[in-house]
Amino acid sequence: MTPKIILASNSPRRKELMTQIGLTFTVAPADADESILPGESPEAYAVRVALDKARIAAERAGEGIVIAADTIVVVGDSILGKPADARDAEGMLALLSGKEHRVVTALAVMDAATARMVTRTSVTKVWFRDLTEREITAYVATGEPLDKAGAYGIQERGALLVDRIEGCYSNVVGLPLSLLGEMLREFGVYL
Numbered sequence: 001m002t003p004k005i006i007l008a009s010n011s012p013r014r015k016e017l018m019t020q021i022g023l024t025f026t027v028a029p030a031d032a033d034e035s036i037l038p039g040e041s042p043e044a045y046a047v048r049v050a051l052d053k054a055r056i057a058a059e060r061a062g063e064g065i066v067i068a069a070d071t072i073v074v075v076g077d078s079i080l081g082k083p084a085d086a087r088d089a090e091g092m093l094a095l096l097s098g099k100e101h102r103v104v105t106a107l108a109v110m111d112a113a114t115a116r117m118v119t120r121t122s123v124t125k126v127w128f129r130d131l132t133e134r135e136i137t138a139y140v141a142t143g144e145p146l147d148k149a150g151a152y153g154i155q156e157r158g159a160l161l162v163d164r165i166e167g168c169y170s171n172v173v174g175l176p177l178s179l180l181g182e183m184l185r186e187f188g189v190y191l
Helices: 012-020 042-061 086-096 133-141 157-161 169-173 177-185
Strands: 005-007 065-075 078-080 100-111 117-128 162-166
Touching (some): 005 042, 042 065, 042 100, 042 117, 065 177, 100 169, 100 177, 117 169, 157 162, 169 177
Parallel strands (some): 005 065
Antiparallel strands (some): 065 078, 117 162
């Protein structure tokens, strides 16, 4: 019998991806402190936030397999979160224009009953083509970038900004499916 699966996220993209691979799950969003700690590397930050989300959701659930994730966009050593407003989104897109960046997703899978937890990260390199100011303004005006790390969604109109990627596509959307499948097998969940 497959254990109860709990997604510790309210992300429509993560819900869609989990449904796509045939998982039946409940949604129990968990808000964790997303402040960056002094000296914290981008990868360590993403892992810490995913772990915190998993722990919070597991405590509330009491049983089941909890899946938590945190996706960030990294330029150099700087983390780009969700833009505060349209002007912030325009600045992020201008920064990404013509450059390579990394999308890092930390995944935490936890058995709520035993507190056994596994964490892994997936990194995808993304290259943006050179964007004009007009393209950036038009894209931001769609509203699409405002709830996404790095101010773009590769699965929507943001695909027009991307020249190429190296690595897992679903990671850029927000949930590396192949990695998730591997981790779930460690908990006896086979897809």
